Amino acid sequence: MDKVRVRFAPSPTGFLHVGGLRTALYNYLFAKKNNGSFILRIEDTDKNRFVEGALESLVDMLDTMGLIHDEGTFTNHEIQTIYADKPRINPAEATVSKNYPSLVEIGEYGPYIQSERLPLYKKYAKKLVESGAGYYCFCSTGRLAMLREEQIENKLPAKYDKYCLSLSPEEIQERLKVRAPHVIRLNISDERGDIVFGDLVRGQVTIHARDIDDQVLMKSDGYPTYHLANVVDDHLMEITHVIRGEEWLPSTPKHILLYEAFGWKAPAFAHLPLLLNPDKSKLSKRQGDVAVEEYLKKGYLKEALLNFIALLGWNPGAGNTQEIFSLAELVQTFDLRNVHKAGAVFDLKKLDWMNAEYIKKLSPNELYQRVKSGNFLEKDLIKEASQEMQTEEYLKRVLLIERDRLTKLSDVGDNNPFFFASDLMYHATLLNWKENTKEMTQEALQKAHKILSELSNADWVSKETVEKVLMRAAGDPAHSQDGSAAGRSRGDFLWPLRVALTGVQHSPSPFEVAWVLGKEESLKRLEKALKKLS
RNA sequence: GGCCCCAUCGUCUAUCGGCUAGGACAGCGGCUUUUCAAGCCGUUAAGAGGGGUUCGACUCCCCUUGGGGCUACCA
Numbered sequence: 001m002d003k004v005r006v007r008f009a010p011s012p013t014g015f016l017h018v019g020g021l022r023t024a025l026y027n028y029l030f031a032k033k034n035n036g037s038f039i040l041r042i043e044d045t046d047k048n049r050f051v052e053g054a055l056e057s058l059v060d061m062l063d064t065m066g067l068i069h070d071e072g073t074f075t076n077h078e079i080q081t082i083y084a085d086k087p088r089i090n091p092a093e094a095t096v097s098k099n100y101p102s103l104v105e106i107g108e109y110g111p112y113i114q115s116e117r118l119p120l121y122k123k124y125a126k127k128l129v130e131s132g133a134g135y136y137c138f139c140s141t142g143r144l145a146m147l148r149e150e151q152i153e154n155k156l157p158a159k160y161d162k163y164c165l166s167l168s169p170e171e172i173q174e175r176l177k178v179r180a181p182h183v184i185r186l187n188i189s190d191e192r193g194d195i196v197f198g199d200l201v202r203g204q205v206t207i208h209a210r211d212i213d214d215q216v217l218m219k220s221d222g223y224p225t226y227h228l229a230n231v232v233d234d235h236l237m238e239i240t241h242v243i244r245g246e247e248w249l250p251s252t253p254k255h256i257l258l259y260e261a262f263g264w265k266a267p268a269f270a271h272l273p274l275l276l277n278p279d280k281s282k283l284s285k286r287q288g289d290v291a292v293e294e295y296l297k298k299g300y301l302k303e304a305l306l307n308f309i310a311l312l313g314w315n316p317g318a319g320n321t322q323e324i325f326s327l328a329e330l331v332q333t334f335d336l337r338n339v340h341k342a343g344a345v346f347d348l349k350k351l352d353w354m355n356a357e358y359i360k361k362l363s364p365n366e367l368y369q370r371v372k373s374g375n376f377l378e379k380d381l382i383k384e385a386s387q388e389m390q391t392e393e394y395l396k397r398v399l400l401i402e403r404d405r406l407t408k409l410s411d412v413g414d415n416n417p418f419f420f421a422s423d424l425m426y427h428a429t430l431l432n433w434k435e436n437t438k439e440m441t442q443e444a445l446q447k448a449h450k451i452l453s454e455l456s457n458a459d460w461v462s463k464e465t466v467e468k469v470l471m472r473a474a475g476d477p478a479h480s481q482d483g484s485a486a487g488r489s490r491g492d493f494l495w496p497l498r499v500a501l502t503g504v505q506h507s508p509s510p511f512e513v514a515w516v517l518g519k520e521e522s523l524k525r526l527e528k529a530l531k532k533l534s
Numbered sequence: 535g536g537c538c539c540c541a542u543c544g545u546c547u548a549u550c551g552g553c554u555a556g557g558a559c560a561g562c563g564g565c566u567u568u569u570c571a572a573g574c575c576g577u578u579a580a581g582a583g584g585g586g587u588u589c590g591a592c593u594c595c596c597c598u599u600g601g602g603g604c605u606a607c608c609a
Contacts, residue, residue, distance in 0.1 A: 011609050046608055141607075148605090157536040158605060183607055202539070211537050211605095219607040226609050250538055250604040273540085280601060308546095311558095315547060321557045323546095340540095340547080343602065347545045350559045360572085404572045415570080433568075474568080494568040506570040 004036025006241050007234070008062070008069070011043045012054040015291040016061040018346065019245065019275045019283055022309045026272060027243045028067045029310075029334035036240070040072035041233060042113040044099075045223045056102055061292055065302050066327055071107035073097070079104060109237040114229050121224035124232050124262070125184045125217055133261035134217060136172050137164040138182045159213035160185065184218040186227075188257060195253040200241075200270035201339045207253045215254045227251060231258040234267055243270045243336075246343075247282075270336050273313045274343040283346055299376060299408030303327070304355040310334075312344040324357060352407045359409070364400045368392070371399065376409045385420035388518075397516040400463075401508050416507060419516060424503035424525060426532045433495035442533050444496045447473055449526045452519065460519050467511035470497070500529035 008024040010016070016024075031038040040059065044050060059075050062068075079094060097103040098116050105112050114121075128134030137160070148158045165187065167175075175182065192209035199205050217228040224232075234242060249271045259266040277287040289295060295305050307325050316322055316333045325333065362370065371377060377395065388394060398412070398419050405415060413420055432441050451473050452466075459465045474490040497510040501522060507513055514522045 009609095013609075043609065049608060137607095144606090152535045152605095155535050159536090181607090205538075207538065213605075216607050221607075223607085225607070230609095245603095246539070247603055247609090253538095271539085274603070276602080278545085282603070311546065313546090318548065318550080319556095321548080323558060342540050344547090345545060347559070350546065353559055356572095402571095405570080489568080491568040498569070504569090508570075510568075 002238070002240055004031060004034040004240050005039060005238055006031045006036060006243055007039040007041050007072070007237065007239050008067075009041040009043045009230070009233075010058050011046065011049070012051060012058060013046070013049045014051055014054055015293050016058050017283075017290045018292055018295070018305075018309060019290070021061075021065065021067075021292050021305075022275060022312060023243065023245055023272060024062060024065075024067050025306060025310060025330075026314070026334075026336075026339070028069075029330055030241065030243060030336060031070075032331040033334050037070045038067070039107070039109075039237065039239070040069040040074075040112065041237070042073050042115075043226065043229065044113060044115045045226065045229055047221065047223065055100060057293070059103070064296075065292065065306060071109070072105065072112040074104050074106060075102060076104060112237075114224070114233065117229070117233070118222065118224075120236070121218065121228055121232055122222070125224070125228060128186070128217065128261055129184060131261065133187055133257075134184050135165050135187050136167070136176070136182050137185045137214075137216075138167075138175055138180050139164060157211050157213075159211075162187075162214060181220045183216045183220050185214040186217055186254060186257060186261075188212050188214055188254075192257070195256055197252060197256050197266070197269065199249075199252075200268055200336045201273075202249075202271060202341060205249065205252070207250070209253075209257075212253055212257075215251075217258075227254050227258065231255050231262075231264075235259070235262070235264045239267050241268045241270060243272065246271045246274050270339070273340050275312060276343045276345045278345055278347075280343070280345065282343075288346075288348070296374070299374065299410030300351065300355050301358045301370070301409070304351070304358040306330075307358075308351045308354050312346065313340045314338055315340075324354070356407050359406045360404055362403070364396055364403070367399050367403060368396050371395075371409050371412055374409055376412050379413070381413050381417055381420050386422055388521075389420050394516070394518075401512045401516055405508075416502075418502040418504065418507065418513075421503070424528065426499065426503055426529055428532055430505060431496050431499045431529060431533065433489075433491045436492060438533055440492060441496045442530065444493045445500055445526055445530050445533070447493065448497045448500075449523060449530070452514065452522055452526070455519060457519060460515065463512065463515045466515045467509075470494075470511050470514065496529070497526075500526050 006027045008027050010020055028038050030036070040062065042055060044055070056075050059073060060077060063078055074094070094104040094106050095110065097105055097113055098111070099113060103113070111117055125134060129136065139160075144160070147161060151158045164185075188209055190210040194206050194208055195212075196204060196206045215227050216225050218224055233239075252269060252271070256266055275283040277283055279287070283290055289298070292305070296302060303326070306327060307330075310325065310330050311323065314334070315338050316325075317335065317338050320333075359367065382390060398416075402412060402416065406412065418424060428438075432438065448470070451469055455466065455469060474493040494510050498507055498513070499505065501510055501513045501517065517525070
């Protein structure tokens, strides 16, 4: 079998979409699994929908997500960073893109940007016309629209009526000579009958030729449409497997016909199920975020997003209930045979869970780095805190305590604002544990103050030390079951301590809070609470 | 309107004719516990409907219904 070559071919019409990310991911996984090449090609054949900067963002986003391609289009930034240590990519072999100076192309099948391959499409379109598989069409958009309207009204398939196919060679030449606007269409004969093709995820698909429109292949602006460019490029670039979204399924017969017309062997096709909104329509911006960048900005880890998206439409196979996969594990396990046919709803709740799972696995250092580099510390809560509370040491302590409680990186501090407060407000009644008297609360706080003030600053370095000392002070109810400790419970001591340190009733354990706050701040808060009581 | 694809818990899914239909998320309940979270345990919840084929259908075939996609000189 030929060496596997697959491609991800986005259009520069906006940011990378989570649906696009999944398509790219499956292509990547399939390539890596089969020791093949993953190629990035740019399909910029629609001048009208071109968005400035989209190209660079698309290419870079693929890399920040870790889907490193082997061939095709790269940004200079990539070449200098991500690929710097990859011997098979030699920056010296890079050619600067003709149309986009910020991009570079690497590989033997270039250029990899369709707007730079225009002569190629022109040449092949001409071949089609010469063989009769294609023909010139001069019809106005007005006539086309009327035709279509009429057909729908008569319950017929809406398609071009081949009017221009009846033009004589002389007429055609004449019109071409005066530069009459025209397109080139694919000539599909009803006689062709059923077009049958195999799909790696759907099995055999059959569509009758009579239902297919004479697709425009070359637009009047001289650019090819997706259909022509796609087929020509996939053939020339020796793509072996076309893995793309299900929205392409209905146009695949057109592509099959093109391969036939050129006498080329068609690649294998695999049409992936769509990603859906909660209402089951095709995933769209209207019902939530779709840009990968937005998810990263919201504090989702790229590993979690990739893992989650991999499981939308694919599973590791019979009996395997594993859900957490690293990218390397996905490569190992991936198999197109386990791709589903039905669309999958993008369920944020499950993504949240998975993200939390990934956060829990991060070391304190990694977590800090991620939070910092993702700019998640740049929030008012933290920026308005005292200098001491913004040090790396302090923030790392906060993160260690919060790690198991975070859903997203952006949640840092949100559930425990007292870590960054400079002045807590106390409700005297909240300080009392259950029905305890003010005196008992005072006693508890004084005891805590005494114990903590006896600790040296060095003792505070260890969370365990702080915890041990306070735990001892809280007493162990297990040793006073006979009531000798006058029915005191840990709560009698720990509850006032918690409220004094946090001002609220929900928080991590007082040991941990005290450890995070440090000696000085902890004592300060205890004193303030005591003052409030007196 | 035409064509194509799809159909198991609310959601993601397992099942390739033998099922007491399994797992995960969410939900609910409990344990743990000074509170919250985490963790652990438990639990609610599904094969759209109708015909076939078969000893036996969630699994195969047909129809209906439902959902989705495509139907551009967009990809």
